[in-house]
Amino acid sequence: MRTYSGCLLLLGLVACTTANTGVRDRVEQARAAEPLPFIQDDYARALAEAKARGVPLFVLATTGWCISCRSMKAHVLSSPSLGRHADRFVWLEVSTDSSQNVAFQQKYPIESYPKLFILDPREEKALLRFNDTLTVAELEQLLEDGERAYKGGAKGVEALLVQADALFAQGRVVEASKVLTEVLATAPADWSRRGRVALALVESFYETYELRGLEDCATKALELLPGASRSLAWSHVARRGLACAQSILPKELEPKRAEFLQNALEEKVAEAMGPPSIDMSVDDRSWLYSGRVWMRQMAKDEAGEKALAEEWLTFLETEAAKAPTPWARAILDPHRADAALQLKTPERAIPALEQSEKEFPQDYVVPLRLSQLYQAQGRMEDALAATDRALVDAQGPRRVSVMGIRALILKERKDTAIAAKALRDAIAYSESLPEVQRSMCSVSRLKRELAQLEAPPQVTPPK
Incomplete structure (x- = not known):
């Protein structure tokens, strides 16, 4: 799932104990059994191999806190x-937490996850990218x-699609x-790529x-959804459209227009969650819940927000039990933490x-989410x-996130x-x-928090 806010203060951990040996062994065994032989965090090696074999290079860009990346891999x-x-x-x-992937990030900017690339190794040119989950x-x-x-x-x-991609x-x-338009x-009305192209157009x-x-x-998004075939890409278009409508500040657009867009797209997200069922993971459905809960919060609909958050958390608890x-259960933990915090029942997560x-x-990821609970x-x-x-092993921008949350707890x-x-x-x-690993938005937020802490106390003048 994409991260729609650039100012999230999140995540990091790895505890180095003897107990980790078994975990590493299980990870390596699972990797050996995977159908696709992924090279880990070595762009130069992958590029050289693709050139030598005369095939394109497929890249999955991830980060430790990306729940949807975990779901896609699993x-x-x-x-x-x-x-x-x-x-x-x-x-x-490639993990963008790691400093060894800085050169890759400089060449192929990554601002949301999961991010999929298909590259031409002959020219190191991006042929295609996809910004979300897939079946x-x-x-x-x-x-x-x-x-x-x-x-x-x-x-x-198909030639037009190659150009647009x-x-x-x-x-x-x-x-x-x-070109996407x-x-x-x-394309024919029943073209199988229509959903992916519609999502790319909304993203653009x-x-x-x-x-x-x-x-x-x-x-x-509202224009493209009616009449389009229901699919995971269709639900992504609805969710992305709603996130865009929610990100418009009231002062920046005529209020009735903004409200119309938000309400209409919330209805489409609800439609994506209803029958007939769309083939989607628990992770994908959870993000739809999240968008709707946020919408109820924006609308100051406390009863609706609480009811939907309860439905969301109950859904996650049920799926985790199965x-x-x-x-597979642990992948859902961050979603459960979010839903429990929204419902003000941290004890349930x-x-x-x-x-x-x-x-x-x-x-x-787990101890940071526990810290918030x-x-x-x-x-x-x-x-x-x-x-x-x-903080033991959090790297790069993830370490900044952990440090920021720690400071807020101390405050x-x-x-x-x-x-x-x-x-x-x-x-x-x-x-x-x-620079490519530095979030100026996060730095600005940290500096604002520091300025507030260090500001001299205001003295109320005597009447």
């Missing part, structure tokens, strides 16, 4: 049916489209939107990073996350201890001087990172 990329495609590409996974069938179509772009010779609407993949979103106008408006882009993103493996931390001590309970010492565990505990030092340390660490 439920889609692990599908045995994908094994027949193994030799058609070289497969690379196995949709992924196979994506592979076919990427291979066609690499080999050349496409004609008709390349423009979008290379960040030329204004040009891409024009032409693709949709040219959003990625202009302008107010008009947000309005166009929401408006285009999970076939401990890891804490036992599950405490269990996951015991079972997966290398998973640095403990904080919501007023258990400040437990919250700080959880951030200590999270709430009234340890003003220590909180201010923690914020200064977080700012200094963030500014020491390579």
Whole structure:
């Protein structure tokens, strides 16, 4: 699932204990059994291999806190049916938490996750990118489209799609939107790529990073959804359109227009969750719940927000109980934490996350989410201890997130001087990172928090 806010302060951990040996062994065994032979965090090696073999390079860009990345790897990329495609590409996974992938990030900017690229290794050129989750069938179509772009010779609407995909993949979103529009106008109504193209078009408006882009993103989503075939991509268009409408500040658009877009797109998201059922993961459905709960919160509909949050959390608890493996259950932990915090019932998520931390001590996401749940309970010492565990091996921008959350816990505990030092340390660490790993939005937020802490107390003048 994409992260729609650039200012999230999140995640990090790996506890290095003897208990981790078994975890590492299980991870390596699972990786050996995967149908697709992913190279881990070595772009130079993957690029050289793709050049030598004369095949395109498929890249999965991830980060530790990306729940949808975990879900994709567990439920889609692990599908045995994908094994027949193994030799058609070289497969690379890059974690943007790691400093060794800075050069890759500089060449191929990554601002949302999961991010899929298909690259031409001959020119190191992006042929195609996809910004969300897919079903196995949709992924196979994506592979076919990427291979066609690499080999050349496409004609008709497929040639237009190759052109549009390349423009979008290379960040030329204004040009891409024009060609994507032409693709949709040219393609047959029942064309199997229509959902993916519609999502790319909506994304291209959003990625202009302008107010008009947000309005166009929401408006285009509403225009494209009616009559389109129901699919996971269809639900992504609805969710992305709603997120764009929710991101428009009231002062930036006529209020009735903004309200219309938000309400209409919330209805489409609700429609995506209803019958007939769309093939989607628990993770994908949870993001739809999240968008609707946020909408009820924005509308100041407390009863609706509470009822929907209860439905969301109950859904996650039910699915977790049915999970076939401990890891499949643990993938849902961040969603459960979010739903429990929204419902103001952190106690409903804490036992599950405490269990996951015991079972997966290398998973640095869990203790950070526990710190937020403990904080919501007023258990400040437990919250700080959880951030200590999270800081053991948090890297890059994830370390900044953990440091920032730790500072906020210290602030709430009234340890003003220590909180201010923690914020200064977080700012200094963030500014020491390579520019491509540095979130200016997060730095600005940390600096605002520091300025508030260090501001002299206001004295009310005598009357």
